[in-house]
Amino acid sequence: MASELARALSAAVRGEVRFGVAERTVYSHDASNYRQLPLGVVKPVDLDDVRAAVALCREHGVPVVPRGAGTSVGGQAIGPGAVVLDFRRHLGRVLAVDPDARTARVEPGTVLDDLQRAARPYGLRFGPDPSTHSRCTLGGMIGNNACGAHSVVWGRTGDNLRALDLLLADGTGLTVTGPVPAAERTRLAALPGRVGELHRALQSLAADNLAVLRRGMPDLPRRTSGYPLDALLPEHGYDLARAVTGTEGTCAVLLGATVGLVKAPAVTALVVAGYPDETAAADAVPALLPLRPLTVEGMAADLVAALVAAGRRPPALDRLPDGACWLFLEAGGATAAEALEHAGTLAAAVRRERPATAVLVTDPGEQRQLWSVREAGAGIVSRLPPDAAHPDAPAGGTEAWPGWEDSAVPVERLGDYLRELRALLARHDLRGVPYGHFGEGCVHLRLDFPLPGRPGAFRAFLEEAADLVVAHGGSLSGEHGDGQARAELLPRMYPPEIIELFGRFKRIWDPENLLNPGALVDPRPLDADLRFTGRDLPLALPYERDGGSLLRAVHRCVGVGKCVDTSTGVMCPSYMATGEERHSTRGRARLLAEMLRGEVITDGWRSAEVREALDLCLGCKGCAGECPVQVDMATYKAEFLHQHYRRRLRPLAHLSLGWLPLWLRAAALAPALVNRLFADPAGSAVLRRLGGIDPRRELPALPPQTFRRWFRQYRTAHPEPPGATPVLLWPDSMAELLDPAPAQAAVRALERLGYAVRLPAGPVCCGLTLVSTGQLSLARRVMRRSLRAVPPGLPVIGLEPSCTAALREEWPRLIGERGLPDRVRTFAEFLDGEQVALPRLGGRALTQVHCHHTAVLGTDADRRIEARLGLANRVLDSGCCGLAGDFGFTRGHFEVSVAAAERVLMPAVRAADPDTLLLADGLSCRTQIAQLAPGRRPLHLAEVVLRALDQG
Template sequence: MATGLERALTAALRGEVRFGTAERAVYGHDASNYRHVPRGVVKPADLDDVRAAVALCREFGVPVVPRGSGTSIGGQAIGPGAVVLDFRRRLGRVLSVDPDARTARVEPGTVLDDLQRAARPYGLRFGPDPSTHSRCTLGGMIGNNACGSHSVAWGRTSDNVHALDVLLADGTEFTAGGPLDAAARAALRELPGREGALHRALQDLAGAHLAVLRQAMPALPRRGSGYPLDALLPERGYDLARALTGTLGSCAVLLGATVRLVPDPPARALVVAGHPDEGPAADAVPALLPLGPLTVEGMSADLVAALLAAGRRPAALDRLPEGACWLFLEVGGDTPAAAGEAARALAEAVRQAGRATAVVVTDPAEQRALWRIRETGAGIVTRLPGGGEAWPGWEDSAVPVEHLGDYLRALRGLLARHRLRGVPYGHFGEGCVHLRLDFPLTDPARLPAFRAFLEEAADLCVSYGGSLSGEHGDGQARAELLPQMYPPEVLELFRRFKGVWDPDGLLNPGVLVDPRPLDADLRFPGRDLPVTLPLAEDGGSLLKAVHRCVGVAACVDTSSGVMCPSYMATGEERHSTRGRARLLAEMLRGELVTDGWRSEEVREALDLCLGCKGCASDCPVHVDMATYKAEFLHRHYRWRPRPASHLALGWLPLWLRGAALAPRLAGRLLRSGPGGAALKRLGGIDPRRSLPALPEQTFTAWFRRWRAAHPVQPGAQPVLLWPDSMAELLDPEPARAAVEVLEHLGFEVRLPSGPVCCGLTLLSTGQLGLARRVMRRSLRAVPAGLPVVGLEPSCTAALREELPRLLGREAGELPSRVRTFAEFLDDSGVALPRLETDAVTQVHCHQHAVLGTAADRSVERRMGVRNAVLDSGCCGLAGNFGMERGHWEVSVAAAERVLLPAVRAAAPDTVVLADGLSCRTQIAQLADGRRAVHLAELVRRALREAQ
């Protein structure tokens, strides 16, 4: 039943008002250890919506929490019983860029990368650049006083804010700027009403405590703890914009900002210095800072080990010099030559400092690859080398840079005494260290040990003149520890400062003043339910699997990549990988989502998951939502009627085998208007989808005729071709092409002794028992010893990954023998025919996630194909997904993002390559008549033209 506040908001706002269980579940989490279920969520359409929402929350006495991308590590983007204002959806424009003044006007939900793109044509950029730059918002950066890797050169967000347009909880609006001279400060005191009263109160607060503010606020470039009250000092010009930056949305709601821009060096070069460990690396930093690097970032061997444990080894690691800790030092120049010269001079200074090696990287692609290793650290280090989970808590302490080496050594000693493990890395140029630790947060009995460590770590940091937070803000994670950093009189000033702005405590309460305990409200409790899939990487625990998600929000980056196609189409948090993980966690917790496997909220969120597996590879911690979805559907529909599409499309190989007995009759039925419409209606298929044409004969029947006409050549090496159900019964042309190519190249193609199927259509619809039976039957038809070539990427990936998951040891060595067509050609070293042609490639998402595409690119290069690989992600059809009723809009939107415009724009003689049947089908149905071909068909064409 709608509450009075919900009804009032719905009536007053143009934007979205969401008070349902699913929305409250996904917005109850950010990137911290904490969980606070909100009263509801508002997604304002414009600033009038923001004003109305704040006014109504004030009327009803409900707190307000402003939120950007929800990547806050301290817990400040969530609030118990609050209304969350999500600025990310519609208030995200770059309003203007003034290249002469070097400023930009932005809305609070503007994503940093969008601002950088707008400033780039003028040779400008916004200086701060946190690792979440592809999704973090300017409002969130201002709230946290974000920094990033270039703060050595360009400062923190507070150094780059010119003016803030703010809304107070009582409805007052004004622009906060600074710094100001004495006359301007005096003029503000004379303003009428609430604004004048606020300026008088703040100036009097600072004037009455000048000595305290000058002496008790550490002069650190990375002081992120507490309110920045020293910005109010007369010698700082009563810089109100700076005083508000870093207040975590607890003083005012941001309506807009004018930010400063800095010149962006036209060229850059990177020096990577190798040191024995992080202590000597940190010791070397003070001597390097006078040389003017743009960045001085530290990364230890622990992070590299965590990266290797998480997945494939990046080639960029080969560029790291000898050492166990590396400093990344970037320099700029007007030309590549100038940047390279500056880098070589810096590298020589590194070597002369002793006990360090250095390499200079000038190639922009190599630099980006190295930076990606560093940027993914926040996600990678949540899984430690050798196993174990690591969590934030002591995430971003900062000390004076001259004390950083000693602090790191002492911190290592403290970790050893508490028997904790973690991976330190961070902004060594400003003394800021990121560190996630294997705290025992999932064991309530051990929480006192968590608290004891944090209290000792805070004392250690303060003993070196440091700040508990260096860039992420205090929030619930650290606010309780502020008495160990500040004397009581400063804490009282924080309380009074908050009271001047927000006397009723409605704006994000508890994130700094009157904090909640640091060991309360943890997000980890929950019950583990029995599962069918092994979830071996998480010890068979779905609870542990969904808590892989730490909220860094790579899945809500809509600029590129595979993840997450449904979020890119809908923009809804619950349709992101992160949102679905949070809903599953709430299902296992059982407090908000109470009906377990029967949950309709979870079912609805997972319904629009395409099962593309992009998250399994692109998520920094490899949340595998396709697997979790299969498990959920298996349990949700156990002993219950399934949707018609699960029977029609999940059992599609069975229906196609029946149709193959009378293909002409079945084809006429599919092509007839009434018959096709009836089949779509009965099968849960969207009426706008075209049903496929059936081949006149199966691939196996064709192969028997081929073998009769093409006897095996003496000495030919045998290879087993996997005739997946779609190649066998629906689209045999790629398989025919593969046979022709492989036998021309000197191989003997053999087929299994009977029908085979990978079971993926059953797996993706959660029919795990049937999928296991189909896999076992297929195994019996496959002879031992031969290499197996798969043509359909999703089937090939299933044989490598899903087969051993479902069958365990029964799978034997088959997964290790499976190769893609391109891998087999590339590994065999055979001479390939040349084909000088242009091509564009749509990579199947399962191939991207599981198999990789290096062999495909190698084959194309060897053939002379000029190929452009589309950064399109999932085609949107995704097996059964795009065929099902209710998925048309998301399916088409995913295709229209990159794939379809690129295919339509390609020249008529450009080859469209797509190994996946889903991808070829989507292109055929939606790309204005263009036809895509499999790589095997392209190689066959090259052979025929050569002959």
């Protein structure tokens, strides 16, 4: 059946049709605890594709699951044996913005931030703003009635809809709107065919059950559990758009929407209120709501502890006032004075209730940093900090999982609910970090459920927790919907009459049960289909933060999808270039998990599907630095390549580019001869073919002499200054053999500043080219040999970011060496730490930061040095340059490599005027710029410092 349907779909739709193992695997997960293998995936390019795909699935009796960003925490975006419709891939346009009507027309795959950008020039915005705003889609938000931090003032998604264009499973198309006048309801019920039949059935459902619906549907601002049948009541105006919102794709497929926009405040200020604990913060909320704050978000100290344990500490955390739990109260206004006045009123109200404290944050950058902590919560708290974990937990902390993710109670009962919830956690020996939308009684909570070992404990807690929230008049879900995680618990929240009406409502829309079956009606068990099973295979790397387990390491990925945010950051350059889920960090983690599971990908380390997905991983380490749970795909790729090619022939590029330092050392014996060969079209073509190098890549020329040879001549002419402080410069293989200019500049600059530069006793190499190609055994030998050439004690200055990062991160991991990594500093870190006096150079600069520099080393010192040089510097938010060492040279990678560079970097370089300094410490970055923009030579920071010293 699968192959027949795949052929039919391929013939009928213009978009991609994928029924292979890799695609089914990466779409078998969302951000929940569940794994359900679909039959296949369709990525429609237009609405005709959607209609054709739904029609063929109906003809073959195959369920359909609509999907946006795949960040659902309840399992709503996956379905066993279903065809997944990926709307985010192509159907993501903002079609129109009407500033007068304050509306926008969007496609189902429109990312929320794209809508906000389109509305911003008119001073408008879409009110709801979940923390995944950089990647979540309007279709997904409508599917689960998403809320976000500003719902206290602008409501949920369902409160901001004007019309929805829908497709039923039987092919019927219709548009539903907000409240409908009585005369219009009569007209709709009189329509012929399926549309009239649907309206008559829905109106009858409401009219026949008025008392049941009024009595059985809790009146909560954050009720997103079950179907919102009360929207059909006369007092709510038969609001069909609202009734369909939050139905999780079980009733109709969304084809488009007209959404309402709100006036955005021109200026905001943030009041951060501190309280002794989360219950005290919750108890304070009802008195603050009448002051109309734009947000009332709760965040406790254990969330900050989890953030710091993950290695990230935004400086703005220093602005948090005394306390162990904080409320973020945003104030807005048309002017700064108006926003400040509103914030002052809020702060005064906070301070009246002792022992509460409050600070006012007006700087937009500090506000963004503080909000970023709150927005990253779903990822941060998936790993509890070590001091809050079990004593036998791995160094990286205990995993925490969704399941009781977003319960909600009346806001006046939130404090009592949190107290009893803490007691319930203690009885079940569970730990978690509560935070959330305290202004509407909604609590986010991930817990260290004993999965996969004791799913019975998972069920026992969820059943008791459901009874607890219902006892407080609350909802199982206050934001993310039910899905498989909570639908089974709905009878604990609603009386049997309401549950029966849910089934009737579903059958009115979808009588054949083809749309996301099992998500709300007749749900699958909450402890079925759990994704955590798998095996551990022998490994070459230690994975000390994950207890020596690659399985635990890949399960770090909880699916929050920051890696599919294409708007900013380093992560994930290959996904930014291809838009393919299997080329995202999340997709690769899913494939590795499936490999370890061994059910669909059965050949373990020999898997072609995993190799193909990892082939386009640039090894940029952006995920290790930017992923909220620090999924380190570059390390997992090195492990996989090591195991995959063990005792097998390797690709030619592994031998040419992985062994590049060796070949360069040989070539340095006759650089002129080699350069003539590189310049000869026939000779260079043969070299590229033999080396597995893309024919479109220019082979870089070798310098006339190595850096060491130059240094010996330099030292003869410039003896080591007597009494100068000695430092050790790390002459990495690229500086030594390929581009010595930055190293030469570093020597001159350091000695002008009063230091005596020394080199290791012999040739050294960090081994990164071997690590990135998975040749780990050889890398260890190279590292140990290099270590013997390094004298003890001296500070070590690294110039090449990737090599410096390897010394700090790969050497401890591969050879257990910690003394040398602790002494390694970047050029900027050394100058910044020594507080050396630097002259002002002035002028404009444009900086491309090497991806390893961003992810592993950090760039704060570089920014301080550039400021002291007086540079008006613009740091590009361009992510990886796309060359990434061997990646951009390897055959088959050229298009992705160039696409990554052309996203931000190269347009900025071409637009820069000739007087603007181009800064790029990474050789890969400098090479990519030089090859794609001939005539522009970027400089290393050491060259810029030397220029400043010369001019000063």
